[in-house]
Amino acid sequence: MAVQGHYQPLFESEKEKVKDTMWLTCEIWDDKAREPFLKGSFLKGKSIRGIGNLIVSKWIDKNDGEEKSKNILRINKLLLDEEEFQNISNILNMT
Secondary structure, three states: OEEEOOOOOOOHHHHHOOOOEEEOEEEOOHHHHHHHHHHOOOOOOOOOOEEEEEEEEEEEOOOOOOEEEEEEEEEEEEOOOHHHHHHHHHHHHHO
16 A cells, blocks of 8 residues: 655645655455455455554564564455445544
């Protein structure tokens, strides 16, 4: 997933600034993952929306012994319906 940073420019010159993009690995497990495939909701190239937790996976590299880490978005709920997405978006924007 690609996430673009949002910020309020302080100066006129910053309005044209390219936003940073962070790429995240996403994961979804069990019935939450199986259901959309069974319903035919997932198609190659189709956008998906979801709500989840950002976690940091840490491990020790077997080759060099250094600690490595990676940000992962663990999706808890897929928002496949446009109305459901709008409802959740409205709730989140109220906070």
